[in-house]
Amino acid sequence: MLRVTEIFYSLQGETSRVGLPTVFIRLTGCPLRCGYCDTSYAFSGGKRMHLDEIMHEVALFAPHYVTLTGGEPLAQTNSLALLTALCDQGYAVSLETSGALDISHVDTRVSRILDIKTPGSGEVAKNHWRNIDYLTAQDEIKFVLCDRADYDWAVEKLRTLKLDSLCPVLFSPVFNQLDSAKLADWILQDRLPVRLQLQLHKLLWGEECAGR
Template sequence: MLSIEAVSAKLRITEIFASVQGESTRVGLPTVFVRLTGCPLRCGWCDTEYAFQGGESRSIADVCDAVAAHGLHHVCVTGGEPLAQRACLALLTALCDAGFSVSLETSGALDIAPVDPRVSRIMDLKAPGSGEVSRNRWDNLPHLTSHDEIKIVLADEADYAWAKAQITLHALAQRCTVLLSPVQGKLDATELAEWIVRDRLPVRFQLQLHKILWNDARGR
């Protein structure tokens, strides 16, 4: 049963759709995506600018019903930046209460501590090439557990060097799975894979599966 807060809460939703998860350790799993509208960041390689504005106001109950109608177990709440909407926290809890396996795609610029612990938090660290490195909320790191993941998207070799330094400085791989991705069209994926192997980095290399399959933003 939804809490009183959740019953009255409204969210701006850009889209709800079923696809194959294109990123994270859940890659390849049929998943329902709930894309919330709005984002306070402007990353140079963003592929979801269409979600910055607009959207439709929907209740949490309506969103949960729309998710359930797809008949899938895995749900990914994404954006934009979903945590920029206060009611996102109640939505995440409602989805967990409904029995879904829930992941959250978040930029790492906002506080992740209040997120329901049943949710797998897929948190970005913004490398310099994103243009938003100053927005990283380093206070989030102590809240990460083995249930969560860190994603770092890299535009060039300088971004890779930065990521390698952060992995060592903050012992990131001891906290949770760390995923390194190349920006499509900017950093050669083969080069990134070779750097990771050369340096014996304790990370997981990933490509955006949805870009390979559909050349768009479906799947994150």
């Protein structure tokens, strides 16, 4: 059993799969409380579903891409079985995780999107740094940046940990808080080997569209 907030079909708004039609499975619950969180409605509630129920609902969309998100998906241990079942079904599967929980047991066929929490998030102490040891070229690292201080902190981590040698690195501004053009200028000035990430779904449908 898993507690599910919603299952929906939309365009992927983030990561290197941006723009691709994707089924999203949003699990309920999260041990973090980031100041900019846009899915706080997934902290509680949800519907208890058997794995086969979830698989059936996903199949109705006949998707190629499936993303498991939250909340924090790994807060439910049965999420590992769901990820494996999705891979076994032949879907291209990605996992969006806060980086606070161990990713080492996630099926190796899954693309893991690891969100490294910055000081501005209010949850920097929750980063599980050992996760970096498990990343491969098919994974991605994401920094969500609140301000210049977050940017400088992320650049320091990028360089000292050589993160771009592990997998693609994404720098994303907090929507309506850090100007995206300003972030683009900083990235160009510092010649960073990162991808500027904007949240496509919010640009298309507005800020209140997390569950579109």
